[in-house]
Amino acid sequence: MDTTHKESLVEKAKAYQQKGDLANAEIFFSEALSNDPNSVETLSNLGMLYLMKGNAQQAIDSWQKALSLDPENLESLSNLGFICTQIQDFQNALIYLEKASKVAPERDDIGLQIAQIKTHFGQYDEAKGILKPFLDSEPLSQNSYLMMAQLELLTNNSAGAKSNLEQLLKKDPNLVEAMINLASILETEGKAEDAHNYLTQAAQKAPFHFQANLELGRFLGQNGQAEEGLTYLKKAVQIQPGDWGIHVHLGNTYQEIGDFDNTIKSYKKALSINPDDLGTRQNLSRVMSRFVPPWHLRMLADHERNDAFEQAIEKAIKAESVALDIGTGSGLLAMMAAKHGAQKVYACEQSKYIAEAAKENIGKNGYAEKIQLFQAKSTQLTAENLNPKPNIIVAEIFDSGLLGEHAVPSFRHALESLCEEGTKVIPKAAEVKGKLLHAPKSSSVNPITKISGFDLSGFDQFRVPEEYITQNLSEITHEFCSDEFKILDVDFEKLWPAMAPNQCRRFDISVEVTDNKPIHGIAFWFTLFMDDSIMLSSAPGRKDNHWGQAVSFFNQPIIGSSGQKLKVTVNYTDTKIWFEDPQLV
Template sequence: MKTSDITIFQNALQLHEAGKLDEAFNLYEASIEKGESSTESWNYIGMIHYQKGDFNNAVKAWNKALTHNPEYVDAMLNCGVAFYGKQQFNEAEQLLGKAYQLAAHRPEVALHLAQAYLALGKTEAVNSLLNTPKHLAYNIPESYLTLAKVAQAQQDWEMVRKWLSSAQQLSPQHPSILIELAELESFEGNIIKADELYREALVNNTNNPMVSMAYGKFCVLHGDATQGVQYLQQGLNQMPQHWEGWLFLGNGLMEMGHLDDAIKTYEHAKSLNPTHIGIQQQLAKAYGRFVPPWHGEMMADLERNDAYQKAIEQVVNKDSIVFEIGTGSGILSLMAARAGAKHVYGCELSPHLANISSVHAEKNGYKDSITIINKKSTSIEPKELEQKPNIVVAEIFDSGLLGEHAIPSFRHAQEHLCTDDCVVIPRAATVKARLIHLPSLASVNPPKEISGFDLSEFSRFIVPREYKPVHLLEYDYTFCSEEVEIMTVDFNRLGKSIPEHLHNTITHHYKVTSDLPVHGVAFWFDLDLADGIQLLNHPERKNNHWGQAVFFFKKPAELTPGETVELNTYYNDIIIRFDEEIIPN
């Protein structure tokens, strides 16, 4: 190789390292024209394109490098990492797998391949690559971080903490490690500790957009939407293609009541990631947030009111400190005060509802007995309550039981705010289900052809892959199976958290009782409020503000009476779902 050619390439490298991308680009091209250093020059041209956000031309340049040298590992590695960043994980795995075959001795190749495996759910493959004495001996913090994510996917929280601690020992101020530790603390309910870790990451990484967006997301999730929006906007100014940042910015704007801005933000997030189910769901919810009709229906459900009143009167006494989650109109707090509670704390995130419930307390003569806190319950710190509650009462259930975040709210109150012997009203719920023939609603979930017209565009208002609240008494329907009890939730003895991106699975068998097409699964819950006091939510109960939930299949199932079919139930702390179709035996 000629000295002049080497000098051109070396000069290009120096300019590249100095951030002078255009000048470096020209010299890399000059090196190629001289016919020397072509493979390396194409590789670095690809990197410049990628640094400028030009993914397509970056891939073309790396492919040219591989045309010159099909076994050039650096080009395979860079191209694989780029595909990973675009969430094209299969392509990333293919390229990184080839690179690993050629350079298994290079720890960074193994690490990036492991990250592609993780994105594809191949956790055992990740462990086989990284969880070995040879690889761990390299002491790469990102390897421990990746293993922590594997443990998270397996819900092994003890191992998550172990791997993160090992990573932090190697790199105490590594932003990604601090973020993961903060998310773990937040998940376990240690909100103050999580906040401290996020702030530590911010102090040591002031210009890191990922840190800004992670903290913004945390703030939005824990009730400080204003600060969350500020940090998210700060991060997005540097990383405008980060769809998840736009998603949580929309969530923050929703919390602040800026619905029009939230919809625009969700639409932008959708343009960056059109197939992401979370964006589709939040966009649909934003469209549906202008008029929430259920507050009046809830107060009008007299059977519900009477059952809660009886349970509260049975449990509450003069020594009771009551904590109501989601106080709304304030009716349950008023019931507790009337039952003789020593004091009642009601928490309500909406400032408008918090103000109304405070006015109701004063109007009904309980101004001194009831304190309303305008906060999300999971953001309340123990010091904000002068006395520790020993009773939790709430009616934060939707038609599918878990959608209003009842489980995380109860768990946080029990673990961080209340006495050890705290009692929850209601104390348990049992979920029951039956296969259902419901042709009228099946035709619009999602909308298809109606009266000879294609109305499918209306589906943008339908949240995909979620159950729909339905008052079955208002429709013609036929149950197509016997009733199945699918799960019981004991609110006084909640198990470990299940994050919203994970789920547990239960398989149930349904005995078919009808030959009509089966459109989905109808399910509902019965509440066990206190000794001898139940509130049933079955379809025959009139004036039932919850109604029932129906999960519609992708297509109707044709079944035979007498046969038994399997159907999986998927659940976590905030949702219940089912298989999207039944496959007959």
């Protein structure tokens, strides 16, 4: 065999491959292999060529043949590990990659792939063990530090994640990805100023870095600096216009400043790129439906609600009381606190127009000197805004499903950042309960399909998909298919820890079916515990209940019979409750 000729053929093939001329590259690789069928190098190169052409199986065959000749061929082992990972054949991927790692234990890219697969299998400690040697390796393995930080977060060790990222920044002070990840942790911990500093540094060090501009713009938009945030988000759009997520953040930020036309345009652009994203469709539906808020007057007309709040406020207020009313709306609860003797009342209302009306109401009732009104979210306030600090929180920021008006994150921020230690919250706690529901007529429009024989599915765009609806059950045809069961307890004075974005808590419940009718979903409601003795319920049957009840419809009715058990997964975050995987057991 003429090895010089073979090498010439291989070099010509590689040259064509680098130019993107894969057809000629294949011709020369094939000729080289014909001259030397046992050339491991040619087989390995040919496998990569096949992969570039999209012929995954031919690539696999070529690399496996190379391994039959040289079981320790590093490139074939690592490439097979990569391609098996891409096709989600993780078991075989792990086999190939672990063999490759034995051949080249210094290769951090191989170690990272192994750690990723271990993470996929939930083997977090093993993944950490694989990454640990690379943390002290030379040259610096930035990705090993970044992944180790993610593993620490997955195992609820935010301190360890921060430590890894801080060590990485000491070794590489200009690494933008480490700054962004560290800012994300600090933001979750409520350390907004520190998070802001890291994101600002990232954008300054890499002004054309897509993620740096996106994250700083998003952060500013969510923290009362929407106009400045738009500058960075628009820059991110210029850098990467085809990313659907940036258009979502742009829509969110336009919404913060009340520019609903651009909000809708941004959400529609995101959906043109990613039409299947449920969250964006929900956001678009919410914006389109917010122009007609139907609940303000009904809330004020709920006198049992008004009386329960006033009774609890009157019992709690002392001469030294300083109250914070979150989401004051008309100003009613703030004025109750002032009426019953609070020395100072702070009231927050993010809507410009509602805040203006509240200010007018407060003035008309003679409380302008005692009540300080902020046209802002309470989460935009700092302790410096409030002197003296509040020691009582009063708020009615609940929807029919309890959490949808952001009560939990608002209370958490106020308790941790604005109020004195030991601050009372009115209401102090809540309990969510529900029943299995048979509601054949209402289920026919959740989702909307055929009505009276006509396909009306085009109207389904006006329904927020996969989200509970608010419904006063006394107004619809329905029957219950179970006894009342508990769904969730919430202690507003001792809330659960903040969850990272896109995380939720979940657990299964089992409910006994008490009727043979089809089960269309779950109706649920709550009881507010104003204090230890005053309660207010949104359960069916209470007249003038402005909340109504929440109804979560299943995608398909469940056909069961009395005595069977229905298992369903309860999911919740700070802002919503939903149900998944209903099945009879």
